[in-house]
Structures are given as structure tokens and as C-alpha cells.
Amino acid sequence: MPSRLERYERVYRALARELANIGFISQGSVVVRYTTCGKPGCRCQKDPSGRHGPYYQWSRAVAGKTVSRRLTEPEAELYRGWIANRRHLEEIVARMEQISAEAGELLLGQTAPAKPPRSAKG
Numbered sequence: 001m002p003s004r005l006e007r008y009e010r011v012y013r014a015l016a017r018e019l020a021n022i023g024f025i026s027q028g029s030v031v032v033r034y035t036t037c038g039k040p041g042c043r044c045q046k047d048p049s050g051r052h053g054p055y056y057q058w059s060r061a062v063a064g065k066t067v068s069r070r071l072t073e074p075e076a077e078l079y080r081g082w083i084a085n086r087r088h089l090e091e092i093v094a095r096m097e098q099i100s101a102e103a104g105e106l107l108l109g110q111t112a113p114a115k116p117p118r119s120a121k122g
């Protein structure tokens, strides 16, 4: 029967392997936009389904500002995949952190001599 620490290590290694297989990642999001123009009598002004587009845009925050870039449809597909990869990566890292914290509690509980005295909180 594996110890708790061994179980943590096993799960951690599995997550690390998962991490190693992740492809390219990207921040931000892909937005699909339909627009209207100023041309008099254009179909885009009569009916929402007549608007121009779809236009694909990749938006992300750079130094606190939103930066956008036009993408073709295949590029948009590519970036949706990269953005999903990044989300997956973040989930894996969060789980690795959680397991590390649990392993840490286990190890610290074994090595800590005694709890420090409680501070007198008001």
C-alpha cells in the first residue's frame, strides 16, 4: 500500500507528463465580429443577418491594454486551440500546486517541532 506521499508523487508525475505534451499556448481570446458600414442602402443596415463578416480577432491584454489583431478563419481556429491549451496548462499547474501544498503539509507536519504560540489577536 503506497503512502500518502507516494500517492501525491504519482499524481504529480502524471500531471507533469500531461504538461509535457501540451502544444503552443496563447493568452487572450478569439472574438468573432459582424459589422455594419456607412454605405447608404447597404444590406448590413436593414437586417442583422446582412451584416459584414465574420471577422476574426485575437484580443489580449498587453501591459494593461487590450491589443487586437485580425485573423483569418484558419488562424482563428489555430488560436482557439492554443488558448484552450493555455487554459489546460493553467488547470494542470493549479492541481500541481494543490498537490504540492498537500505534500508540503504532510512533510511539514512530520518535521515541525511544535506549533508556534498563538498570537494574541484582538
Ligand SMILES: [Zn+2]
Pocket: 036, 037, 038, 039, 042, 043, 044, 045, 052
Ligand atoms: Zn454594409
